[in-house]
Amino acid sequence: MAIPRGLKTAETVRHDVSLLTEQDVYFFKEGTHTKLYHKLGAHLISVEGVKGTYFALWVPNAERVSVIGDFNQWNSETHALKQRPDSSGIWEGFIPGVSPGTRYKYRIVSKYRNYQIDKGDPFAFFWEAPPQTASRVWSLDYEWGDGEWMARRHQANSLDAPLAIYEVHLGSWQRVPEEDNRSLTYREMAEKLAEYVKDMGFTHVELLPVTEHPFYGSWGYQTTGYFAPTARYGTPQDFMYLVDHLHQNGIGVILDWVPSHFPNDAHGLTYFDGTYLFEHADPKKGFHREWSSYIFNYDRHEVRAFLMSSALFWLEQYHIDGIRVDAVSSILYLDYGRQEGEWIPNEYGGRENLAAICFLRELNEAAYGAYPDIQTIAEESTAWPMVSRPSYVGGLGFGMKWNMGWMHDTLDYFSKDSIFRKYHHDQLTFSIWYAFSENFVLALSHDEVVYGKGSLFGRMSGDEWQKFANLRVLFGYMYGHPGKKLLFMGGEFAQGREWNHDQSLDWHLLQNPPHQGVQRWVSNLNHFYRAEPALYEQDFVTAGFEWIDCHAWEESIISFIRKDKTGKDMILVVCNFTPVLRTNYRIGVPRGGDWREALNSDSELYGGVGHGNFGGVEAVPFPAHGRANSLMLTVPPLSVLFFKNQQLI
Template structure:
């Protein structure tokens, strides 16, 4: 046994029971009073021998220390200066050699420490998390985590028997950051953090808040992932993608829940992998004419039934479909096909799973301590403390992380309304007013403004999109004018009003005419996306097709007419998977879409229509260039409630080739219907949702329509056309 002065028994005992506050001051090799001393804590070993790393020769055997089970120490003979060493250990008949983590110096620099302490580290993920690297000539992984109130933080895994006493991390001053370099830990290694909380109690093992990978649920450990190796092939897309995200460009989004889009029935109904989706999903979306894919959240989430909206690993793409590089391959494939990728991003709340962020260091660290601010009653989740600089930094850096490391083209920010208002879904007395006594969450508003500024400053060619359901002003206005700074906003009012209208029997629609026209009163107040998202086909709402009234023929005709109305209306487009072919059943996240329905002409017809609407939209500047400006839209007749017919014009920037859109939401064919037009000459039907190709009744206008000098709808000339039943018709001006 070794006694003082190499190490005091009480200090050895604190190392052995995991209560020592600063093991780096004791363990490893130290020059003390002219002597070179080495101390290690290796409870798994019977004996420990010091080996010169350069020569491989034994230097000295370490003796067990009194009072500390597993603590070994020795004075290094004939040496005065530190040198590179390894430890050779034995247990029973087993012998192994490894480096000592306590032999290595800091990885994080002073500037990192300053920015982390200040909460302004723009590249937080490059400092925190688990990074595969070569440090002081040795390969391994650097771990760093923010836990300012913890008495101790240790990284644990198979590499140390999940023993939190062994690799206690170095505390970096007042920053609250703990770090350690662990030799020989490589890509693919599972790990967690063991945290001794502020009250001296051990927390449940925690996943890494900045972990780049995760185990396949239901396992919950983080996984070391090397993000430096992928060879991107999307240079052409990245060079020109700014042209795909402007408000004057066509944007048509296919929203996808990756786990249930298409499954493999021959293999127990498993989901496709990222690499399989890079083939099947990307080629399908390209053929269908969508410009973008939007995925439900892909940040790692423990509960599949949350669809990703309760994430734990914000920096880790879910392992359900492959590795981070597999996900990059999928993004790359999208870009090589000319398709942008948007991901749903959830900075509004996080789940209470014990391995997650909740009370991470034994205190309310990421969340508010007061449940009136820190608990979300709708979702049984915790709310981020946006007023804490380190928390805002964590989230802002995460937004930048996806854009930079994964070439993501857009972030659709979930549940913005719940972030904007302190009383969201709360009764009187269940919320805390802001400093002015109001209901607005000033800290969350500031966070969203800073997030948008940071993301657009780094990558001005991407887009951010707010899912925001209130009349909060300036969601897509610049922050320097007081706006939130988003690129686009979902138009939830349009969606709710128009779906209610479409659910009415056609005979009653004349009493609800305003539901289809009201959206035009505010259509140009924001940069809007018209969403028919997953939220509209769950929780007992039924599918979009199932909500249409009438017999089967009328239901399909209503759906086709509604899609025509949507694609002709100002605003970018978003359609959830299965809606494009008229699935009857409500979406079920636990099974594949009903692709077999495409064997039927009615469903195939809806799919063909959506494809043709997308191509018409993309090829027709009048349908997208002035989406966000009132000069791009003109009512011809928005007041014909009695016949439930709507007609309007869409204009391009230069005014050439305007498009006339005519919608009839009754099952009555109207031949010889006169509509005023502003330009004399010929108008040609370019798409009719009642066409036979879409399983309609084929009441089409097969030949171009010439104007006559008969005034109508305030115009000096007009055309006469057949208005098909329950249908939308697009006519393009062809000139004189």
């Protein structure tokens, strides 16, 4: 409703209405409140039969706070909030007539430096579509249809379940060229993405941050709205529909989430109440030069509660199945991205951020405590110990961790001409030495196809045929190697150019047989992987893996066994990383019987030449590689072979 200018505050704002209890304030100040989104922000309620919106904002250093918006012609004189008398620093008030969709901001007048500014709501459920910057009053009512998925997702998210994750940037997966190259909406994406992911055999999608962000080119990693999906593609309910539809098709949803830093946009969190409220005052602790963004102050209890509430918000309100925490290394280390003298040591003189360590442990304890059937995943690029171990044994408490070492070594190896690969054989074999020290995800992510790195296809060595063959080997090797799997969109069909967030993927490439072949290979890998417990049940324990031969460096061949929990099924993986055909190549195996050739990346189906083993090989009692039985194989050039042996019990 429109309020005439000059109407007294007392007549337009009720200050005797509050959603906050003394217990809420206690837990907020303690830093353990994990559901602040039910209390702070803008909430549509009815008071004595009068509909309106209750506003609550944490601004402890404010002199005056007003709500401005469509309903009062952005006039800061008519709707002032009142500070609570409990030293919480929270200002609140109920404004009748403010309805869903209303645009609003907070006019904050600071106690210091005559500073005043208009800020968006840190707890807003919805924002204007960028480049506009106002928050919007919104309800999160939605009728979910994913009850069956939610009841059984503990199985899909289990550490001994197959996880094949398709990483997606919503704005550039597909676009509509005939409509000014616009991105798909959440609802358009729901139908298309679910069908594609299901057909390809991926188990989960991981979405680059959907949290509201002002700069599209940040891909969502410079967040201003920690409780709102970006309005670029639709409403909160539209995003719920996307998650719901994926769930109804048996597909899990993981969100990238960024508690490490936030941008310096004026309407966002920076210098919020005329003081460094969410960030540190000292730039040696509070500013990332590399990203031109601010670092959260994890020492402040209220900031930790804000961040933990954000994570749990997506798990509760949007039925999200997992949170991938971005840039964990930048959170853990005080000297991250800094030179000597540019950082402040902790109280013991070390470079570890002690408050951040506590925050991450508390975050994981809260997430798994409330939702034990989800997963939290860390992008942590150093050798920090026990990232994916429980906090009660000294770990950080994540469920899984990206294996950045495997990714770097593997891509570097594949970029080398095959004639030189024998001198770098350890880049393939070294990963097994630490493969079981954490619960690893093997990630070929968006980070590997940007900033001049080129596409995965472009990074493969050799001529065009070798590039396609190498890419198939890379994917086959990844699916055989212990660890869960993640592949960024476009890699599955050998996208030729580097990813560009302003363009659709090059789907037209699928008119060409070699690209079709790679896509078919990834699809078949996914379906085979999901059907074979030996490839996923024991990803994180040594009992699930056995080398056959890791020393054939002259031939650039490795071979190993994957095992299920029962010991009944075994999968033999043989990788040839050179364009040399190997015939009569003997491989020792743990037992006799028939070894069926289940997958062969050199099959003509995938764009290969067609060398193979006629569907399988019978083991003979001829010793090799320390085993009593062996196989005599044809190992195609630049290929991965999967053989299955099933013991009848």
